[in-house]
Amino acid sequence: MISKEEWNKIESMLTGAFGRVELSIDGFNVVLQIERVKDLQYGIMPYINGEFRGSWLSAENDIGMRFYRPTSRFVFSAKQRASLIKAYGGKRCPKAELDKINKKITFLDPVWNSAKALRNHLIKNNKDLALVKVGY
Numbered sequence: 001m002i003s004k005e006e007w008n009k010i011e012s013m014l015t016g017a018f019g020r021v022e023l024s025i026d027g028f029n030v031v032l033q034i035e036r037v038k039d040l041q042y043g044i045m046p047y048i049n050g051e052f053r054g055s056w057l058s059a060e061n062d063i064g065m066r067f068y069r070p071t072s073r074f075v076f077s078a079k080q081r082a083s084l085i086k087a088y089g090g091k092r093c094p095k096a097e098l099d100k101i102n103k104k105i106t107f108l109d110p111v112w113n114s115a116k117a118l119r120n121h122l123i124k125n126n127k128d129l130a131l132v133k134v135g136y
Contacts, residue, residue, distance in 0.1 A: 014115040022132040043111035057108045068108040
């Protein structure tokens with residue numbers, strides 16, 4: 001288990017521009033690395049056993065659910081949802097149709113914006129966490 005002082009080291013390393021941390025999590029070698037996401041925006045990217053696979057981004061994948069950030073979005077925009085509810089008669093909209101209108105999809109985002117959120121997710125979804133190396 002990783003101690004509080006080690007978590008502080010990890011979080012401080014992952015707030016800089018060139019941060020890199022190696023962890024051993026439930027038999028996986030996980031590298032957390034700061035990478036450029038967009039112009040002037042950086043995020044924390046986890047690499048599992050030295051690689052990243054797009055197949056891990058589905059919400060049913062076990063590896064993806066352990067290490068990547070779950071994100072939910074409505075199928076319809078707020079404007080579309082309002083117009084659909086209005087078309088069904090506002091408050092008289094049937095519950096079955098309301099469930100379809102307010103349906104959400106869940107997908108996994110590999111990039112983390114916060115080291116604390118990543119830490120909480122890793123602790124919640126994994127059992128054996130060990131620090132291997134901080135820095136390059």
